[in-house]
Amino acid sequence: MVGFRLDGLTKSFGGARAVDGLSLEVADGAFLALLGPSGCGKTTVLRLLAGLERPDGGTITIGDRVVAGPGTFVEPEDRGLGMVFQSYALWPHMSVAGNVSFALHGKGLSAAEIATRTGEALALVGLGDRAAARPHQLSGGQRQRVALARSLALRPKLLLLDEPLANLDPALRTGLAAEFRRLHAETRTTFVFVTHDQAEALALATTIAVLDGGRLQQCAAPEELWRRPASPAVARFIGDGRLLPVDVIRRASGGVEVALGAARLLMPGDAPAGPGWLCVRRQGLVLTDAGSPDGALAGSVRASRFEGGAYLHDVAVGDDIPVEVHGPVSLPPGAPVRLHVTDGWVIPRGP
Numbered sequence: 001m002v003g004f005r006l007d008g009l010t011k012s013f014g015g016a017r018a019v020d021g022l023s024l025e026v027a028d029g030a031f032l033a034l035l036g037p038s039g040c041g042k043t044t045v046l047r048l049l050a051g052l053e054r055p056d057g058g059t060i061t062i063g064d065r066v067v068a069g070p071g072t073f074v075e076p077e078d079r080g081l082g083m084v085f086q087s088y089a090l091w092p093h094m095s096v097a098g099n100v101s102f103a104l105h106g107k108g109l110s111a112a113e114i115a116t117r118t119g120e121a122l123a124l125v126g127l128g129d130r131a132a133a134r135p136h137q138l139s140g141g142q143r144q145r146v147a148l149a150r151s152l153a154l155r156p157k158l159l160l161l162d163e164p165l166a167n168l169d170p171a172l173r174t175g176l177a178a179e180f181r182r183l184h185a186e187t188r189t190t191f192v193f194v195t196h197d198q199a200e201a202l203a204l205a206t207t208i209a210v211l212d213g214g215r216l217q218q219c220a221a222p223e224e225l226w227r228r229p230a231s232p233a234v235a236r237f238i239g240d241g242r243l244l245p246v247d248v249i250r251r252a253s254g255g256v257e258v259a260l261g262a263a264r265l266l267m268p269g270d271a272p273a274g275p276g277w278l279c280v281r282r283q284g285l286v287l288t289d290a291g292s293p294d295g296a297l298a299g300s301v302r303a304s305r306f307e308g309g310a311y312l313h314d315v316a317v318g319d320d321i322p323v324e325v326h327g328p329v330s331l332p333p334g335a336p337v338r339l340h341v342t343d344g345w346v347i348p349r350g351p
């Protein structure tokens with residue numbers, strides 16, 4: 001297991017920057033999720049790490065070895081990595097064991113060693129009893145696990161996974177996600193897992209790097225990203241956060257004091273006096289009585305639906321900003337409501 005470091009990594013395609021000055025340090029044995037919307041450069045970062053693309057600038061260090069940088073380029077097969085692509089290809093005419101052992105031939109391993117590693121990798125992914133099956137006899141999730149076993153058999157120091165759970169149904173995704181966590185714990189390999197699904201990233205990773213437009217927005221533990229998003233893009237992307245414009249009045253002990261419409265609130269956050277955003281989620285909003293005193297936000301219900309054992313109301317507050325809040329009963333469209341903000345995070349509002 002090794003960590004890796006990216007310094008000012010840049011890659012353009014036809015003049016458009018897919019990866020833009022990315023710097024990132026990932027510890028040994030981490031489970032890193034690269035998270036971001038479609039086209040933000042996640043796959044390109046993986047391909048650069050794997051050596052399938054050459055950077056235009058910057059360096060990549062794996063362990064203590066520079067594998068790409070000015071005047072240096074280590075070929076993919078010499079980087080000691082495993083990679084599982086979203087569209088994994090298995091050889092249809094080979095058995096499951098044949099697919100897994102294929103890449104082990106030609107590496108100077110004895111037949112016994114190849115058999116041992118193949119058996120171990122299949123056992124790790126829970127397919128020890130399907131070694132003789134052909135890919136077409138397996139389910140989609142089982143095939144994905146064969147692709148994973150094929151990478152694990154190489155005993156990589158770093159395992160790169162590009163949306164390995166996409167295309168699977170929700171039950172399979174949940175099962176395989178649990179398996180990834182177990183495999184990560186058992187193999188102690190550094191995992192880099194690409195996803196555009198923030199729930200998946202929050203559930204799996206020890207560290208999440210959020211990318212937007214080829215740039216790093218924030219790299220932090222899941223709880224930190226959730227509680228203290230560093231930018232509006234992260235706030236919106238994680239946990240479906242909504243941004244309310246506020247005026248930051250002053251820093252105070254325990255947070256910042258903000259004016260939100262007529263309400264004055266003391267909120268956790270990190271912003272100087274001036275324009276700010278208050279990031280709120282449905283978990284930090286509570287419906288309150290219409291006559292309640294200061295500190296409550298006025299809004300009106302746009303729609304209600306029953307979800308997760310309670311009603312989820314779509315409410316417009318302030319300048320028609322949509323937020324969501326749970327409540328015990330259904331409310332008709334247009335109903336006036338007041339909301340208390342019980343939790344949120346304040347960030348500066350840039351120019």
Ligand SMILES: Nc1ncnc2c1ncn2[C@@H]1O[C@H](COP(=O)(O)OP(=O)(O)OP(=O)(O)O)[C@@H](O)[C@H]1O
Nearest residue numbers: 013014017018037038039040041042043044045196
């Ligand atoms: N080989 C290529 N040639 C030209 N443009 C490319 C190439 N590979 C990627 N790009 C462009 O680089 C940008 C980043 O692509 P990338 O595949 O890394 O995104 P992604 O975050 O993996 O997206 P998705 O979630 O849709 O897989 C996109 O604008 C894409 O069109």
Ligand SMILES: [Mg+2]
Nearest residue numbers: 042043044162
């Ligand atoms: Mg991709």
